[in-house]
Amino acid sequence: MTETQREEVGTQPLVVHVEGLTKWFALKTGLLKSIISSDQPFVRAVDGVSFDIRKKEIFGLAGESGSGKTTTGRLLVRLLEPTKGKVIFDGKDITKLSDKELKPIRRRMQIVFQDPYDSLNPRMTVKEIVAEPLRVQRITKNEDEVVERVKAMLRDVEIVPPEEFLYRFPHELSGGQRQRVAVARAFVLQPELIVADEPVSMLDVSIRAEILNLMLNLVQKYGTSFLFITHDLAVSRHMCDRLGVMYLGELVETGPTDMVIGNTFHPYTQSLIAAVPVPDPTSKRTGDVLSGEIPSPVNPPTGCRFHTRCPYAHTRCMVEAPHLIEVEPDHRVACHLYDGVSPNRP
Amino acid sequence: MPVLDVEGLRTYYTTLRGDVKAVDGISFNVEKGEALGIAGESGCGKTTLALSLLRLLPSGGKIVAGTVVFDGTSLGSLTDEGIRKIRWKGISLVFQGAMNALNPVFKIGDQIVEAVKTHEPRTSNREAWKRAGDLLELVGIERGRATNYPHEFSGGMKQRALIAMALALNPQMLIADEPGTALDVIVQAQVLKLMRELKSKLDLGMILISHDLSILAETSDKLAIMYAGKFVEYGDVKEVFHEPLHPYTKGLLGAFPRIQGAKQKLLSVPGSPPDLLSPPTGCRFHPRCPYAMEICKQEEPLLKKAGSGQHDVACWLYK
Numbered sequence: 001m002t003e004t005q006r007e008e009v010g011t012q013p014l015v016v017h018v019e020g021l022t023k024w025f026a027l028k029t030g031l032l033k034s035i036i037s038s039d040q041p042f043v044r045a046v047d048g049v050s051f052d053i054r055k056k057e058i059f060g061l062a063g064e065s066g067s068g069k070t071t072t073g074r075l076l077v078r079l080l081e082p083t084k085g086k087v088i089f090d091g092k093d094i095t096k097l098s099d100k101e102l103k104p105i106r107r108r109m110q111i112v113f114q115d116p117y118d119s120l121n122p123r124m125t126v127k128e129i130v131a132e133p134l135r136v137q138r139i140t141k142n143e144d145e146v147v148e149r150v151k152a153m154l155r156d157v158e159i160v161p162p163e164e165f166l167y168r169f170p171h172e173l174s175g176g177q178r179q180r181v182a183v184a185r186a187f188v189l190q191p192e193l194i195v196a197d198e199p200v201s202m203l204d205v206s207i208r209a210e211i212l213n214l215m216l217n218l219v220q221k222y223g224t225s226f227l228f229i230t231h232d233l234a235v236s237r238h239m240c241d242r243l244g245v246m247y248l249g250e251l252v253e254t255g256p257t258d259m260v261i262g263n264t265f266h267p268y269t270q271s272l273i274a275a276v277p278v279p280d281p282t283s284k285r286t287g288d289v290l291s292g293e294i295p296s297p298v299n300p301p302t303g304c305r306f307h308t309r310c311p312y313a314h315t316r317c318m319v320e321a322p323h324l325i326e327v328e329p330d331h332r333v334a335c336h337l338y339d340g341v342s343p344n345r346p
Numbered sequence: 347m348p349v350l351d352v353e354g355l356r357t358y359y360t361t362l363r364g365d366v367k368a369v370d371g372i373s374f375n376v377e378k379g380e381a382l383g384i385a386g387e388s389g390c391g392k393t394t395l396a397l398s399l400l401r402l403l404p405s406g407g408k409i410v411a412g413t414v415v416f417d418g419t420s421l422g423s424l425t426d427e428g429i430r431k432i433r434w435k436g437i438s439l440v441f442q443g444a445m446n447a448l449n450p451v452f453k454i455g456d457q458i459v460e461a462v463k464t465h466e467p468r469t470s471n472r473e474a475w476k477r478a479g480d481l482l483e484l485v486g487i488e489r490g491r492a493t494n495y496p497h498e499f500s501g502g503m504k505q506r507a508l509i510a511m512a513l514a515l516n517p518q519m520l521i522a523d524e525p526g527t528a529l530d531v532i533v534q535a536q537v538l539k540l541m542r543e544l545k546s547k548l549d550l551g552m553i554l555i556s557h558d559l560s561i562l563a564e565t566s567d568k569l570a571i572m573y574a575g576k577f578v579e580y581g582d583v584k585e586v587f588h589e590p591l592h593p594y595t596k597g598l599l600g601a602f603p604r605i606q607g608a609k610q611k612l613l614s615v616p617g618s619p620p621d622l623l624s625p626p627t628g629c630r631f632h633p634r635c636p637y638a639m640e641i642c643k644q645e646e647p648l649l650k651k652a653g654s655g656q657h658d659v660a661c662w663l664y665k
Contacts, residue, residue, distance in 0.1 A: 204557050205557055205558060206597065208601065210616075213611075278563065279587065
């Protein structure tokens with residue numbers, strides 16, 4: 001995206017505003033344990049996440065498995081009920097709406113799932129799959145209109161000629177074609193917001209580029225906003241206008257993509273970037289590979305949740321949780337290294 | 347002398363509709379302490395190539411031509427018992443999909459011990475368990491975890507355990523099929539680092555198979571680009587990356603979003619790989635190639651040295 005387009009995004013109206021979004025999943029315990037102990041253990045999948053997405057903006061969420069990216073995406077379109085927090089869409093807090101009030105909102109937000117082999121019903125044809133949202137929302141008046149809308153949409157996702165694909169089943173499509181159909185299904189209602197959950201991680205490299213470019217083109221054409229979830233920072237650098245990095249249910253760094261990746265502050269973001277393989281055998285990786293794996297979200301570490309793996313951790317990190325502070329315009333970091341008390345930047 | 351020398355290997359699968367030419371005339375060699383990366387899209391025959399080397403092909407698959415010479419022995423002439431001695435002890439294989447390759451009802455240690463005792467039946471239980479512990483330590487897992495079940499391991503640990511298991515009988519060669527796929531970036535980087543360390547520590551010959559060129563860039567010494575059952579480019583990894591010659595290699599490299607350097611528009615290779623039942627005539631890449639000429643449709647290009655580094659490429663553009 002060019003600079004002028006980015007500035008244009010910065011002045012666009014808000015599409016969704018998320019504040020303190022929290023989702024704790026209750027862990028099942030045995031009967032005896034629940035009698036003798038009053039502590040109900042929770043998986044703190046998402047813990048107080050706030051961000052905005054503007055019109056035409058692609059907001060990326062990055063992080064390892066288990067950092068809460070997918071849960072955040074599902075909360076955003078209310079496929080899950082949040083424990084706490086608000087999701088303001090078009091001035092309404094959608095977490096408070098009843099199912100009936102939610103239905104017209106659902107038309108305006110859609111989701112694309114990770115695995116195109118699982119997310120398409122194997123017993124439905126391509127036409128039925130793409131037409132289903134139209135039927136559920138009673139958008140189309142008659143069958144001819146359905147076919148027209150579906151064909152136009154398939155042309156948009158470059159499934160051409162559409163006539164040839166309308167009556168095919170998912171098993172007759174390649175992985176890339178399936179994901180195109182899934183993208184078509186998400187776009188057919190021309191929603192204002194689409195959550196794309198790792199939409200290319202299951203695809204071959206050559207096909208991946210096509211799907212990413214296709215989504216960028218559709219964003220331009222329809223002015224849709226995106227929440228783009230990925231564990232691959234190189235992909236998010238290519239796709240996203242702004243980026244949020246998550247660790248154990250919390251946002252640790254957010255800001256414009258170029259700043260988060262080009263002028264990285266948080267040690268976790270730095271190690272994520274260092275871990276991305278570079279397709280060049282002579283270039284050296286910058287920095288060391290982080291050791292260990294993400295801790296359990298049932299008993300997250302005290303203080304800064306990253307302190308157990310952080311190469312710069314000091315005693316304060318173990319007791320006091322850092323808050324997001326602005327380090328550059330619109331670039332926020334939750335790390336004690338930058339809050340002025342201990343100003344030594346690594 | 348190379349530890350593995352493959353010459354003109356062809357593996358076909360017999361089906362009712364004819365032969366699927368999954369590997370069709372492939373030659374390469376691997377030295378000790380050297381890693382060969384094989385890159386290509388799904389369905390280009392990468393995995394079949396790996397399975398052919400150890401004669402582990404599923405029913406219907408058959409090696410129809412070519413020789414595989416490992417450490418001076420021609421594997422094609424060995425009996426079933428003979429090839430069994432090569433597996434694990436000579437060449438071992440780390441399968442794709444770390445999550446599914448371990449048996450969920452046996453302890454990790456039991457699975458390593460099983461491999462050891464099958465191939466070296468005279469090893470005592472105690473010694474085999476000690477070896478299992480040593481192997482786990484070698485790949486960076488505490489030896490006490492040998493008594494864990496696979497579900498108690500994370501994805502990265504399972505992948506490490508599989509590598510440990512593959513090294514159980516001190517093989518001279520390791521073949522890893524998609525070693526980094528399905529792992530998180532950080533864990534993937536850890537596993538790749540481990541593979542590099544093991545290669546130099548144990549002087550292993552390695553074949554790494556992946557669709558992800560960036561993984562291979564970091565771990566391989568030589569690189570082969572495979573398309574529709576053939577190598578289209580083959581040479582030193584730096585030369586192939588810095589001066590890609592084949593249009594397909596260029597396409598694959600352009601399809602990568604990069605974390606460093608200037609942001610570029612992603613290119614893709616339009617179309618999909620051909621049906622290997624009846625591959626295109628001439629150069630198999632010509633229906634997808636932006637530079638296709640008349641000769642490409644009729645005559646098949648052979649691997650020839652080209653470019654400033656003189657690595658192999660099979661393309662009529664370099665004639």
